[in-house]
Amino acid sequence: MARHTENKSNPATRRKFLRTCGAFIAGGVALTVSGITLKKLETEEPDMFWQIDPEKCIFCGRCETDCVLPVSAVKCMHANKVCGYCDLCGGYYRSSVKELNTAAENLMCPVGAIQRKFVEEPYFEYTIDEKLCTGCAKCAKGCNSFGNGSLYMQINQNDCTNCNECSIEKVCPADAIKRVKASGAYDLKES
């Protein structure tokens, strides 16, 4: 490298000198990169979590299959204040249902995660048992096609391992999954 310069000192000291120069350059680069990234943190709140935008989700079912976890971190959530408390619930019963009884073949949820409780004539309260839910989005699809859309999909932040690249995000057809700030960790349907 420095062979053609006037540097007549022996190769060992020359190498040492180059090394020191290199160390300073390397340190400088590292400091600059940290500086720029740190500076940004002053104005920008960092994106911490992955979450589904319920307005965009089309209930394709990929959430169930594409999460890296054995049981997806995506769960169905229920906005009671949106729910119509219907007896014939599009999320609870399959659309092909003939008799309204709670036999498994009539129910939408393949794992029996939706609980139904009689409130008063003619209303029923529906609750999701998130421990059972596999995030298949079948119920939410039913509810959104036939009901008020009170069943919707969210990533449960306690289950999610917060992958650096959410593998559902990569396949979500609706581009519904986004990095969000800690203050918006859930995108809840409220009304």
Added chain:
Amino acid sequence: MKKYLVLLIFTFVTVTGNGENRFPKPDFESGYRYPEYTYEVPDETLWISLDLVALAGLMGVVAYSVLRKRKRMPVLIVSAISLAYFGFFRKGCVCSIGAIQNVALALTDSSYAVPLSVLLFFMLPIAFTLLFGRVFCAGVCPFGALQELLNVKNYRIPRVIAKTLEIIPWIYLIVALLLAVTHSAFIICRFDPFIGIFRFGGTVSMILFGAGLLILSIFTGRPFCRFICPYGAILSLFSRVAVWNVKIVKKPCINCDLCRHACHVDAIRPPYSNKIKENRTVGVRRILIYLVTLPLITLVGAVTLRTSSDLLSKTNKKVQLYDIVTDNNEQNPKDENYELEAFLGQGGKVEELALEVNEIKQKFKLYSTVAGAVIGIITGIMLINLSLKRTRKNYEIDDAACVNCGRCFEYCPQNR
């Protein structure tokens, strides 16, 4: 196990007459109250602090034991701890290797900020490497630790093959940066061969790939670190100029060749005396050749990647969507086409998408040209480095490749 600090309390506004509701909100007469849900956001501050302390602490232990105490045992213990903690317990996200992409994105995208922890995950190993060499790789990196602990045999990969394969991490790094800054994909995370093993789950192909690498690492040292890891490539640069590096022996070397055989990443170069004295004209000609070939290789790299920029841009979701949306006529309409459904459902306009995609493709063209040129320069420098014959009196450690594992000085008879 997790501590919750932030409790998101579900409070809503009562809606009246929301036109979208197919069914009216019920009027309860029995005094029914809506259930209240609380959704907790895990407060990871404690764990992340622990991660960072462990990261720095373990690197410190390795540096102390390898550089001062010159013992390998602590490195193995650190490897086991890191494998258990960072690997199987914390399940390795976000890791220093993947953090490259976040930092790159933060540097280029004005709206993206990386959390401090991710920055530290990226920077701490670099800082330590600048001081002590690749102490992170020695055993703090769970991937390195896994391979280190499995390694029993040390079959040497022929130097030609090894040197050729060593270009892969650089190409991988540059392409990963390219795809990260274009918001296309985090390929380092997607093609992470070991994360599936830590999580006991993942795609079959990645787990098979990881298992293959692990079997390979029984017979030869750290195939992933040497021939794939992009972070290792970055660290090798800093290690080259580190303030303190491992020395094999402080007493005179007796040229027994034991250390070279002990090194599992082939980082020890035997003594070599460059007999051919180069005169001035030959030297000048050699430098001229470098001056011609380097730009040439750079150009070749730039042109190659520029021509494949269209292909590379297909990793971008928007580009994929555009392709799906535009050639839907040929597709069987009975196929479930969720992408199209979502696109139309969100009121997307093909023309707007086309404009966006065009912009992305333009960006790809520019960035991949730069990426290709950088790959070219790196290849060129590597070739030049290979052609340089440097006189070495003793067995010397190639600081760039050395992962501070501590084998060589344990084997050296002069250290006994």
